[in-house]
Amino acid sequence: MSSVAVIGDIDTVTGFKIGGVKKGxxxxxxxxxxNALxxxxxxxxxxxxxxEKIADNIREHxxxxxxxxxxxMIIEIPDKFGSSDRDVDPMGELIKRVIGVEMVK
Structure with missing residues (x-):
């Protein structure tokens, strides 16, 4: 495994494709x-x-x-309208899943 892909709205995917991401x-x-996931x-x-908004909509999946x-690794990013209001920090959850340690403030 060594590639990156993006799932999102047209502006997000286009931006990443311009930046060199091949799969969008x-x-x-x-x-x-x-289906994309x-x-x-x-x-x-x-x-x-x-x-983030797409991930929130398909969180259970x-x-x-x-x-x-x-x-x-799933990395959630804001779309062009900004970040979603959330109870859970997705990056904190990612760190906890990858290294097994919960980051606290």
Whole structure:
């Protein structure tokens, strides 16, 4: 595994493609996002970048597919409208899953 892919709205995916990311899935429906995630999990992708709003909409599916696995790493980013208000810090959860230590403030 050594590649990066992005799942998001057209602006996010286009920006990452301009930056050199080869695999990108423009999604508008939750079902499309789930299908894109499933496809990427079956390939050699090690990092999946997904917008926060899409990830929030398919959170249960992400948790079911990824579980406590380290790879592929799911990195959630804000879309062009900014960050989502959240009770859980996704980067903190990622760090906890990868290194097994909870980061506290």
């Amino acid at each position: 899935f423009i999604v508008e429906k939750d079902e499309d996002a789930k 499933n496809e990427l999990i079956e390939t050699d992708i090690s990092i999946i970048i997904i917008t 992400i948790n079911k597919k990824i579980g406590s696995d380290v790879l592929p």
